[in-house]
Amino acid sequence: MRRVLTVGVTYTGDAIEGVEIDNLGLCRPEVDHGRAAYPLYEYDTIIINPASYTHFLFGKAGEFSNEPNELGKLKRQNDRYDLDSAFDSEDRCKEMEAAIADGATVVWCLSEPKRMNFFGYRETHLGFVTPKATSFVKRSGLLVKKGRRFGLVGSDTPFARYFDVLSRTGGWTLCLSDPGESEGYASIAATPEGYSLGGQVTLGATKGWLLTPPTSQEAENQLVRDSLAVEKPDPVHEKYHGIFLSHTGTDKPFVRQLRRDLLARGVEHVWLDEAEINIGDSLIAKIEEGIKLSRFIAVVLSKKSINAPWVKKELDIAMNREISTGEVVVLPLLYEDCELPEFLKGKLYADFSKPQEYEDILAKLLRRLRIA
Known part of the structure; x- marks a missing residue:
């Protein structure tokens, strides 16, 4: 409809x-x-x-x-x-x-x-x-x-x-x-x-x-x-290179589940460090490559992640790209209640903090990613 x-x-x-x-x-x-x-x-x-x-x-x-x-x-x-x-x-x-x-x-x-x-x-x-x-x-x-x-x-x-x-x-x-x-x-x-x-x-x-x-x-x-x-635009033919999941190791169980669900519902590329980086690879180079090739940068927000140096760096790169292109790049995903960074407070975020609402919020995220 x-x-x-x-x-x-x-x-x-x-x-x-x-x-x-x-x-x-x-x-x-x-x-x-x-x-x-x-x-x-x-x-x-x-x-x-x-x-x-x-x-x-x-x-x-x-x-x-x-x-x-x-x-x-x-x-x-x-x-x-x-x-x-x-x-x-x-x-x-x-x-x-x-x-x-x-x-x-x-x-x-x-x-x-x-x-x-x-x-x-x-x-x-x-x-x-x-x-x-x-x-x-x-x-x-x-x-x-x-x-x-x-x-x-x-x-x-x-x-x-x-x-x-x-x-x-x-x-x-x-x-x-x-x-x-x-x-x-x-x-x-x-x-x-x-x-x-x-x-x-x-x-x-x-x-x-x-x-x-x-x-x-x-x-x-x-x-x-x-x-x-x-x-x-036909979602199938849009220039779409996937989503990069920026997170801290503490939130890894949630991020793994989210990646599995996104892939199962048709999102072709969900960048997660442990799935993309092999032994011997340059950690910094692979992460920068993942960010560059991803259309969206999803930041998993929790009490630990908002102060994690790697997450801060990835978020800084993503926000700069959003400002320079005028396109939505950063997708805030709230995993647990925490104090949001000032520059994210004006954004509508996906609230995954309530497990009973997981499927509804996942559906909204999929809509944002142009997945039917």
């Missing part, structure tokens, strides 16, 4: 076999449990249209969406709908990072940056929950226009049908005048004068699509269908 989240976009078309669509918002579950989305990394496809605060908080337009003092009216309706109470931007951003890293298709609809002074200036672009996408839109010359004609539309774009529906129904309203394609943006559709109506963005580890928003219900339905048609 493929799970789709639409935020600010409503799908009213026929049911799509094998697809479950949630039209929900990005508010905190404790503020409005019924209208809050699940963690973003639980979705295979995410479509966000932050046309108003209500759009991105609760999933669809509300009675105050077109009001100039929307935030004030929301708060008067329910004191918990105050933006600071209703929306945890930092948490949702972390979820989005995890979703993108996990291969989710993400589509951001361009929107006017409605800016409101309500205990400080706030913009609806908060709803992108991706600071890099927000910054990119801001510096790319967002223009509010009104048009029905298109210039060039890429024939091989998965959103060709969406643009066709737009031209026949509500037309288009927003475009980018200067997206700077050398900055990680590849335009897929343009206005007759050459402004971009959508494209694929790659901003370091942030990947997704920016599109002019739907202006009719038919266009909303087609946007969902086209988003589902975006081809994902």
Whole structure:
């Protein structure tokens, strides 16, 4: 079952076999449990249209969406709908990072940056929950226009049908005048004068699509269908060189079991020192080789390992690679409760500290490794 989240976009078309669509918002579950989305990394496809605060908080337009003092009216309706109470931007951003890293298709609809002074200036672009996408839109010359004609539309774009529906129904309203394609943006559709109506963005580890928003219900339905048609990389053919298990000798029994389970479930290369280093080999050279050839460095965290010199060295190498490439490299695996290193505290970790939850956490790790 493929799970789709639409935020600010409503799908009213026929049911799509094998697809479950949630039209929900990005508010905190404790503020409005019924209208809050699940963690973003639980979705295979995410479509966000932050046309108003209500759009991105609760999933669809509300009675105050077109009001100039929307935030004030929301708060008067329910004191918990105050933006600071209703929306945890930092948490949702972390979820989005995890979703993108996990291969989710993400589509951001361009929107006017409605800016409101309500205990400080706030913009609806908060709803992108991706600071890099927000910054990119801001510096790319967002223009509010009104048009029905298109210039060039890429024939091989998965959103060709969406643009066709737009031209026949509500037309288009927003475009980018200067997206700077050398900055990680590849335009897929343009206005007759050459402004971009959508494209694929790659901003370091942030990947997704920016599109002019739907202006009719038919266009909303087609946007969902086209988003589902975006081809994902075939896990079998991805450039994947396995996982390196960084650990201390004290945790060897757990690491051996983890390696056996990963191999049994299809992970082709799980680097473990005792399995890779033979008598006479250079210990340092073999470990450096293992790190270099591994796509991920899994750090098994325990009270002993966090102070182990070898683990510190391996973690330092892995973090430097992550910073330089912009890709997720370090996968923290918590084996027992301990004080996490400062630079790992912001990462979502796999919690193997509870034996009864081992299989569930293993399944999450396998998903991170693109193993079906």
